[in-house]
Amino acid sequence: xxxxxxATAERERWILERRPARxxxxxxxxxxxxLETERSHSGELVSVATLFLTNRECPWRxxxxxxxxxxxxxxxxxxxxxxxxxxxxxxxxxxxxxxVPRQIxxxxxxxxxxxxxxxxxxxxxxxxxxxxxxxxxVECHPALVxxxxxxxxxxxxxxxxIAMGLETAHPEILPRxxxxxxxxxxxxxxxxxxxxxxxxxxxxxxxxxxxxxxxALVWAxxxxxxxxxxxxxxxxxxxxxxxxxAMEALAAEGxxxxxxLETLEAALDHxxxxxxxxxxxxxxxxxxxxxxxxxxxxxxxxxxxxxVTQRLEPRPSCHCVQLxxxxxx
Numbered sequence: 001x002x003x004x005x006x007a008t009a010e011r012e013r014w015i016l017e018r019r020p021a022r023x024x025x026x027x028x029x030x031x032x033x034x035l036e037t038e039r040s041h042s043g044e045l046v047s048v049a050t051l052f053l054t055n056r057e058c059p060w061r062x063x064x065x066x067x068x069x070x071x072x073x074x075x076x077x078x079x080x081x082x083x084x085x086x087x088x089x090x091x092x093x094x095x096x097x098x099x100v101p102r103q104i105x106x107x108x109x110x111x112x113x114x115x116x117x118x119x120x121x122x123x124x125x126x127x128x129x130x131x132x133x134x135x136x137x138v139e140c141h142p143a144l145v146x147x148x149x150x151x152x153x154x155x156x157x158x159x160x161x162i163a164m165g166l167e168t169a170h171p172e173i174l175p176r177x178x179x180x181x182x183x184x185x186x187x188x189x190x191x192x193x194x195x196x197x198x199x200x201x202x203x204x205x206x207x208x209x210x211x212x213x214x215x216a217l218v219w220a221x222x223x224x225x226x227x228x229x230x231x232x233x234x235x236x237x238x239x240x241x242x243x244x245x246a247m248e249a250l251a252a253e254g255x256x257x258x259x260x261l262e263t264l265e266a267a268l269d270h271x272x273x274x275x276x277x278x279x280x281x282x283x284x285x286x287x288x289x290x291x292x293x294x295x296x297x298x299x300x301x302x303x304x305x306x307x308v309t310q311r312l313e314p315r316p317s318c319h320c321v322q323l324x325x326x327x328x329x
Contacts (some may be wrong), residue, residue, distance in 0.1 A: 004063075004176075004250060011178045012061045017244050018245035023069050025054045027080050031070050033088040035096055036249075039278055039308055040103070040135075041199070041233055049101040049133075051088045053081055053116045055221075058110030060141060063177045064208060066244040067109035075116045082125040089129070099244045103135040112138035113148045120148065127155035137201065139163040142181055142189035150196050161199035161233070164189060168208050169226040176210060183226070190230035200226035201234040206267055207259035209250050216259055220267035228276035237267050238282040239289060261289040261299060265315060268303065272310055280307045292320040 040046045057071035153160040193200050204223040208214035220275040237317040250256035271279030281303045290296045296319035
């Protein structure tokens with residue numbers, strides 16, 4: 001078994017060699033779309049149309065990423081992304097005519113402002129298609145946050161929000177994730193967004209590789225703090241998961257295991273208690289963290305409520321052992 005390389009130049013090859021097969025996608029269609037409900041910056045609950053666009057893979061090969069599975073190896077032709085958006089929105093309207101979403105997420109498994117992923121010449125057409133939404137949320141690597149984002153903001157009728165992956169504020173773990181980003185570079189990108197009046201959403205990993213459970217909670221909290229200091233309106237806590245080949249290889253070496261549910265709970269409690277922006281727990285495939293059948297459903301329901309209310313409440317009691325952390329506001 002080849003250990004995870006310490007040298008940056010060798011990491012990408014190690015990661016790529018362990019990948020499973022990529023999903024076959026059609027450039028004519030977004031690969032998924034759904035409606036969500038989210039607490040907005042004003043405290044209202046709003047419907048959000050979330051589209052997962054089919055486009056070229058991100059140029060950064062992050063250790064923990066599995067989003068590349070739903071990407072292409074080539075840049076899409078001009079017009080393809082607007083067509084995907086138009087079709088996906090039409091499908092959501094047909095399936096849910098009673099719901100009028102107020103916000104839209106255009107997620108592309110990479111960086112919206114990567115010209116090899118989203119052709120810049122499509123930006124005006126995209127802006128026109130989303131003109132009905134009061135907030136447009138896209139994702140981008142900090143290295144690509146700049147004037148192109150400001151120009152896109154100027155084309156929108158609503159507000160622009162950019163989601164950036166901080167992943168972790170741990171200064172030694174972050175470079176090992178192969179994200180090719182420093183904390184200073186993240187802070188500089190966040191400062192640019194603040195100056196340009198573009199909202200910031202931050203993704204934080206709960207228990208990235210190379211951390212034990214206790215360290216994972218400490219650094220999840222510190223990462224939430226760093227996101228708040230960077231001006232994040234929203235911080236999303238994402239339990240680190242396997243499924244990309246590289247994480248399974250690390251797990252076999254004892255260098256990775258998904259977080260315990262208690263760690264996610266304590267990190268969310270900390271973020272909400274901080275009171276500096278909304279903090280959400282990502283509940284997608286939360287069942288992967290299920291260890292106790294007696295309390296899992298109640299604990300999941302509590303996390304969902306906290307996402308909506310942003311008000312702390314006691315955790316459900318159970319015979320299973322839970323990590324220490326704030327449980328009440």
